Amino acid sequence: MPAAFAESLQINLPRGATEVSNSVYSLHMYVFLVCVVIGVIVFAAMFWSIIRHRKSRGAVPAKFHDNVRVEIAWTVIPFLILIAMAWPATSLLLDMDNTDDSDLTVLITGSQWRWDYEYFDYDVQYRSSMATMRDQVYANLPKGENYLLEVDRPLVIPTNRKVRLLITSDDVIHSWWVPEFAIKKDANPGYINEAWTRVDEPGIYRGQCAELCGRDHAFMPIVVIALEPDDFEEWATNEETRLAEEREEEERLLSMQMTMDELMTLGESVYNAQCAACHQPNGQGVPGVFPALAGEGVSVDSDGLNDHIDIVANGVQGTAMQAYRDQLSMRELAAVITYERNAWQNDTGDEVQAADIHNYIQGDN
Known part of the structure; x- marks a missing residue:
C-alpha cells in the first residue's frame, strides 16, 4: 500500500517497461534503503548520545587522544558499504552499455527540432515531428x-x-530520453552514442529531448510504439512499400507544373507548420533574432531567387536556420519559397516549381 500510494503521488522513479529499467528501479530502491538505514543509525546514535550524556545528568566528557579500533571501524565500514553499492551499480551500467547480439538496429538523428529514424535492417527512413497543434x-x-x-x-x-x-545529431546537442526504457543518451553532432532496449509488452511509450537545444526545445517529443514481432514485420513491409511509392510519386511530380494557387495553398500550409514559429505567421520575424520576410530581405530581392532557394534548402550555418532539403519534398520546398515571395504583399510574381528545386540541388551536389 505505501508503494502504491507513493507511485500515485509520482514521488519516486517509475518502474519502467523493460528489464533494464526495472533493474534501475531495484538498484535505486536498494541504495535508497541503504541510505535510510545509515541515516536512522547515525541520527539515533546522535540523539541517544545527546540525551544520555547531557550536562543536567552530570555527564563528564571522556578524555582520550585516539582509539585505533574505532578509527579502523569507521574506515572499514564505509568502505564495505561503498563496495556493496558500487558492485551492482557497475554491473548494471556494463549491461546497459552492452549492445551485442542485437536483433534490430535503428539510427536516431536529432535536429532542431525533430528526430530522424533510419532502420538498418529495412529500407525504412522517416522524420518524426511534434503533432501538437500550435493553437x-x-x-x-x-x-x-x-x-x-x-x-x-x-x-x-x-x-x-x-x-x-545509435544516437547522433546533425546540428546541436540533443538528448534522446524515454523514462520507461531507462534510456537518456546525448545526441552529439559528429559522434554516435549507443544504447539498447528490449520491451516486454506492446504499448505506447513517450519521452522528450532532455537537452536544452534551442528555442523550440520543448517541442521535440519522442513516441515509441512497441508491436508484437509479427505485427512489426507487417508494419515494416508496408512502410518499405509506402516509402518506395512516395519516391516514385516524387519523381513523377517533378515533371508536373503547379499553378500559382496550388503553390500558394501548399506553401502557406508548409510555412505555418515549419517556419511561422520563428518568422511569425505575418512574416515580420523577431527583430534582432529572426529576420523578417515580409517586404524585405531575400524574399523580395528580384535577383535573389537562387539565394532564397539555397537558404531554405541548405540552411544558414551558425544560425537557427536549418536545412530543409531532407525534411520537405521538392514540391513543398517550391511551394513554401513561392509563398514567401508572394505573401504579405511581397508580390514578386515568382513561381518556383519542384523541377527548379531539383535542378538547383543537383547542381549544388
Whole structure:
C-alpha cells in the first residue's frame, strides 16, 4: 500500500517497461534503503548520545587522544558499504552499455527540432515531428491529453527483441530520453552514442529531448510504439512499400507544373507548420533574432531567387536556420519559397516549381 500510494503521488522513479529499467528501479530502491538505514543509525546514535550524556545528568566528557579500533571501524565500514553499492551499480551500467547480439538496429538523428529514424535492417527512413497543434501551445485551443508528447511518425519497434539504438545529431546537442526504457543518451553532432532496449509488452511509450537545444526545445517529443514481432514485420513491409511509392510519386511530380494557387495553398500550409514559429505567421520575424520576410530581405530581392532557394534548402550555418532539403519534398520546398515571395504583399510574381528545386540541388551536389 505505501508503494502504491507513493507511485500515485509520482514521488519516486517509475518502474519502467523493460528489464533494464526495472533493474534501475531495484538498484535505486536498494541504495535508497541503504541510505535510510545509515541515516536512522547515525541520527539515533546522535540523539541517544545527546540525551544520555547531557550536562543536567552530570555527564563528564571522556578524555582520550585516539582509539585505533574505532578509527579502523569507521574506515572499514564505509568502505564495505561503498563496495556493496558500487558492485551492482557497475554491473548494471556494463549491461546497459552492452549492445551485442542485437536483433534490430535503428539510427536516431536529432535536429532542431525533430528526430530522424533510419532502420538498418529495412529500407525504412522517416522524420518524426511534434503533432501538437500550435493553437494548443499558444492557448487558442484546449490542451489535449498528450499535450507536447505526441508526434506524427512514432518510432516503431518489436517486443521481446533487442533493439540497438545509435544516437547522433546533425546540428546541436540533443538528448534522446524515454523514462520507461531507462534510456537518456546525448545526441552529439559528429559522434554516435549507443544504447539498447528490449520491451516486454506492446504499448505506447513517450519521452522528450532532455537537452536544452534551442528555442523550440520543448517541442521535440519522442513516441515509441512497441508491436508484437509479427505485427512489426507487417508494419515494416508496408512502410518499405509506402516509402518506395512516395519516391516514385516524387519523381513523377517533378515533371508536373503547379499553378500559382496550388503553390500558394501548399506553401502557406508548409510555412505555418515549419517556419511561422520563428518568422511569425505575418512574416515580420523577431527583430534582432529572426529576420523578417515580409517586404524585405531575400524574399523580395528580384535577383535573389537562387539565394532564397539555397537558404531554405541548405540552411544558414551558425544560425537557427536549418536545412530543409531532407525534411520537405521538392514540391513543398517550391511551394513554401513561392509563398514567401508572394505573401504579405511581397508580390514578386515568382513561381518556383519542384523541377527548379531539383535542378538547383543537383547542381549544388
